[in-house]
Amino acid sequence: MSDSNTSQDIASLYRFLAQCMQYPDPEWMNDDFFNVFYNLLGTFGAIPEGKEIKIVLEQSSDYIEELQIEYTRLFINGFPHVVAPPYASVYMDKSVQGAFALKTLNFYREKGFTMEESADLPDNLIHELEFLSLLVEEEDFEGEEEFLNKLFRPWYKCFCPRVTEETRHPFYRMVVTLIDSFTKEEEEDGFQLNEA
Amino acid sequence: MQYGMIIDLERCVGCHACTIACKAEWEVPVEFGRNWVKRLGPSKVGKELASTYYPGLCNHCAKPPCVDACPADPVEMTFKDAKTGKTTTKSVAATWKDPLNGTVQIDKSRCLGCGACAEACPYGARYVNPALIDDISSDGKADKCTYCMPRVEAGLTPACVQTCITNARIFGDLDDANSDVAKYVAKGAKGLEPKGDTIGPNSRYYGKKKDITLLFQDSTPELADLSSVKRRAMMASMVKPAMRQARDLGLLGLAGALLVKGLTEEKDDK
Numbered sequence: 049m050s051d052s053n054t055s056q057d058i059a060s061l062y063r064f065l066a067q068c069m070q071y072p073d074p075e076w077m078n079d080d081f082f083n084v085f086y087n088l089l090g091t092f093g094a095i096p097e098g099k100e101i102k103i104v105l106e107q108s109s110d111y112i113e114e115l116q117i118e119y120t121r122l123f124i125n126g127f128p129h130v131v132a133p134p135y136a137s138v139y140m141d142k143s144v145q146g147a148f149a150l151k152t153l154n155f156y157r158e159k160g161f162t163m164e165e166s167a168d169l170p171d172n173l174i175h176e177l178e179f180l181s182l183l184v185e186e187e188d189f190e191g192e193e194e195f196l197n198k199l200f201r202p203w204y205k206c207f208c209p210r211v212t213e214e215t216r217h218p219f220y221r222m223v224v225t226l227i228d229s230f231t232k233e234e235e236e237d238g239f240q241l242n243e244a
Numbered sequence: 245m246q247y248g249m250i251i252d253l254e255r256c257v258g259c260h261a262c263t264i265a266c267k268a269e270w271e272v273p274v275e276f277g278r279n280w281v282k283r284l285g286p287s288k289v290g291k292e293l294a295s296t297y298y299p300g301l302c303n304h305c306a307k308p309p310c311v312d313a314c315p316a317d318p319v320e321m322t323f324k325d326a327k328t329g330k331t332t333t334k335s336v337a338a339t340w341k342d343p344l345n346g347t348v349q350i351d352k353s354r355c356l357g358c359g360a361c362a363e364a365c366p367y368g369a370r371y372v373n374p375a376l377i378d379d380i381s382s383d384g385k386a387d388k389c390t391y392c393m394p395r396v397e398a399g400l401t402p403a404c405v406q407t408c409i410t411n412a413r414i415f416g417d418l419d420d421a422n423s424d425v426a427k428y429v430a431k432g433a434k435g436l437e438p439k440g441d442t443i444g445p446n447s448r449y450y451g452k453k454k455d456i457t458l459l460f461q462d463s464t465p466e467l468a469d470l471s472s473v474k475r476r477a478m479m480a481s482m483v484k485p486a487m488r489q490a491r492d493l494g495l496l497g498l499a500g501a502l503l504v505k506g507l508t509e510e511k512d513d514k
Binding site: 057058061063067080087088092230 | 358483484
């Protein structure tokens with residue numbers, strides 16, 4: 049039943065995942081945040097991965113800084129080059145702000161949304177997740193499916209392995225895997241992270 | 245063994261006694277129904293005029309799509325045959341097809357209230373009763389016809405069968421060739437299969453050819469798009485605890501302060 053409670057939970061999930069992809073800041077990346085994060089992993093049977101992340105964070109003298117460094121290397125600027133820019137056009141057009149970004153912006157507009165001036169490019173991963181959250185809040189499930197199939201999955205499936213293969217921090221490996229699991233088409237056995 | 249029900253449209257007079265008996269027996273909320281009687285026609289079927297009823301209920305299907313849709317964690321359940329004492333163990337979610345008597349049942353204590361089964365049922369035979377809430381589900385619990393198994397196990401017939409004033413409902417074991425229900429099947433009683441698939445409904449209809457034609461023309465259901473139903477239900481039920489925690493902690497409000505500015509409603513400007 050697509051009742052409002054169900055929709056609210058899914059909308060919250062998209063928003064939470066968007067939050068995870070923000071530049072790490074102690075303002076939001078605190079104990080409460082990690083409690084919810086571990087709880088979410090627990091419901092997906094990813095408890096070992098959660099424990100691994102916890103150990104890495106606890107061993108760090110400044111885990112926020114460590115995550116900021118990794119975030120920068122992965123998504124903003126790294127040497128010799130950035131690992132995985134979180135923009136659709138990079139994967140679909142081989143350029144920044146290409147035709148695919150425009151298609152994405154047009155989709156937002158069709159659904160009655162627009163970008164604020166302070167926003168990043170329309171095909172930024174965070175904005176796309178926010179947009180999915182807004183669609184689900186409005187219970188526009190057809191819009192959600194269409195956006196996922198046409199504008200999100202085609203690039204995300206290229207982006208995700210770049211992060212999982214290259215990252216040096218288990219937190220980002222888990223975050224991009226969670227997003228992957230939540231957005232991909234239902235497959236034979238559902239979308240369990242772990243078979244166990 | 246496969247319990248089944250025959251509805252003899254030659255006898256049904258559309259009095260709704262069955263729907264009322266069912267509601268009374270199982271305290272079904274007013275807005276829902278475990279069984280229903282719809283009036284069909286008068287309509288032209290071929291060169292004749294047909295008019296009949298569609299008394300519907302759970303079909304306790306051979307391949308129930310509702311069972312596959314349940315996202316609850318499976319548990320091992322042991323089923324025992326009351327007569328022979330034979331036991332069978334099977335891994336089941338919160339709803340399952342009983343391997344011994346063929347009925348489809350729900351364990352409300354484990355039901356997550358997600359409603360995926362109700363969306364998956366092509367007949368609309370399931371509902372989520374919002375009055376039934378507990379620690380697991382604040383949205384209610386899935387519910388439906390059980391073929392009155394608690395009554396049947398006590399040696400009674402289902403409430404709708406007992407109350408039917410014309411004996412239009414006949415209940416029994418379809419696997420027993422000597423049962424009344426099996427004899428009706430041999431005479432041509434048919435289940436309402438959904439378009440494009442065969443799921444083996446075990447509530448079956450018998451009647452004049454034109455009435456059966458009208459029933460099948462009018463009431464053949466379509467299968468739900470299970471992939472999206474299942475995906476959504478799984479997501480919702482699995483993330484529910486974490487997301488409620490996130491909201492309780494004000495985490496998503498915080499996220500909003502950081503994130504929401506990216507996209508704003510244009511509608512207000514127009």
